[in-house]
Amino acid sequence: xxxxxxxxxxxxxxxxxxxxxxxxxxxxxxxxxxxxxxxxxxxxxxxxxxxxxxxxxxxxxxxxxxxxxxxxxxxxxxxxxxxxxxxxxxxxxxxxxxxxxxxxxxxxxxxxxxxxxxxxxxxxxxxxxxxx
Amino acid sequence: xxxxxxxxxxxxxxxxxxxxxxxxxxxxxxxxxxxxxxxxxxxxxxxxxxxxxxxxxxxxxxxxxxxxxxxxxxxxxxxxxxxxxxxxxxxxxxxxxxxxxxxxxxxxxxxxxxxxxxxxxxxxxxxxxxxx
DNA sequence: CTATTTGCCTACTATGTCAATAGGTAAATA
DNA sequence: TATTTACCTATTGACATAGTAGGCAAATAG
Numbered sequence: 001x002x003x004x005x006x007x008x009x010x011x012x013x014x015x016x017x018x019x020x021x022x023x024x025x026x027x028x029x030x031x032x033x034x035x036x037x038x039x040x041x042x043x044x045x046x047x048x049x050x051x052x053x054x055x056x057x058x059x060x061x062x063x064x065x066x067x068x069x070x071x072x073x074x075x076x077x078x079x080x081x082x083x084x085x086x087x088x089x090x091x092x093x094x095x096x097x098x099x100x101x102x103x104x105x106x107x108x109x110x111x112x113x114x115x116x117x118x119x120x121x122x123x124x125x126x127x128x129x130x131x132x
Numbered sequence: 133x134x135x136x137x138x139x140x141x142x143x144x145x146x147x148x149x150x151x152x153x154x155x156x157x158x159x160x161x162x163x164x165x166x167x168x169x170x171x172x173x174x175x176x177x178x179x180x181x182x183x184x185x186x187x188x189x190x191x192x193x194x195x196x197x198x199x200x201x202x203x204x205x206x207x208x209x210x211x212x213x214x215x216x217x218x219x220x221x222x223x224x225x226x227x228x229x230x231x232x233x234x235x236x237x238x239x240x241x242x243x244x245x246x247x248x249x250x251x252x253x254x255x256x257x258x259x260x261x262x263x264x
Numbered sequence: 265c266t267a268t269t270t271g272c273c274t275a276c277t278a279t280g281t282c283a284a285t286a287g288g289t290a291a292a293t294a
Numbered sequence: 295t296a297t298t299t300a301c302c303t304a305t306t307g308a309c310a311t312a313g314t315a316g317g318c319a320a321a322t323a324g
Contacts (some may be wrong), residue, residue: 090134
């Protein structure tokens with residue numbers, strides 16, 4: 001974490017798509033207008049969502065983006081992680097960081113592990129449909 | 133949030149002081165050596181803790197830092213907030229940011245509010261003594 | 265088959281925060 | 295009086311964030 005603009009926008013894009021599910025591909029232009037977010041910036045957001053396999057895009061006239069699954073089958077956690085990367089609250093827990101040499105003696109590490117679990121459970125237990 | 137180095141170090145300083153409570157003022161030099169953190173950087177950390185009224189410093193020979201209360205009377209939350217500032221997971225909730233004009237229509241805001249509460253409760257229910 | 269609409273791609277940039285260093289002054293004691 | 299300690303202001307390099315700019319590729323409507 002923290003939850004940055006990128007992750008928050010990603011969630012709003014997913015919500016927007018969920019609200020217009022079944023209407024065929026939704027152009028980014030429409031989402032940008034409704035959500036009052038720069039279309040250019042949204043391009044970056046949706047790119048990550050496509051790469052993560054959460055949505056699909058189609059080019060050309062009549063194109064746009066659609067959800068790959070039912071809205072109830074998306075957890076908030078996976079949406080945030082898709083756009084923000086790993087959701088580690090502290091560097092000690094990040095897998096790409098070198099392991100802390102003090103890990104075995106660190107009295108604070110268990111706290112971060114526990115917190116990480118709380119955060120993870122919170123976001124993965126919530127579904128996209130819970131926000132509709 | 134996120135919990136940065138500053139907050140994590142602050143917690144380790146507080147723990148170190150708790151472990152040596154009753155031994156009189158603890159010089160920063162000793163903490164720096166035990167915790168393997170640059171003394172210069174720790175100066176910044178303890179400054180915030182002093183300002184927040186969590187610890188007190190005394191100059192001169194035999195000087196150092198002491199806890200102002202019993203270790204059990206400090207919550208982890210107040211230690212982190214003292215060194216990191218307000219613990220808001222998303223900008224939408226930060227009090228110093230201008231209020232978001234979309235707040236009244238935003239479908240994601242309640243999620244952030246709820247998450248903020250979970251995080252707050254987690255850290256404020258934990259005491260310094262829980263880590264000893 | 266052409267114009268238009270849409271997604272997709274690479275690059276660039278300004279701003280700010282983080283993590284830390286540097287060099288000094290003030291206070292207190294042995 | 296020398297030494298030890300806290301305390302103060304400034305500076306820096308690295309990195310992430312939050313965007314912008316401009317163009318190419320694909321697909322459809324006419």
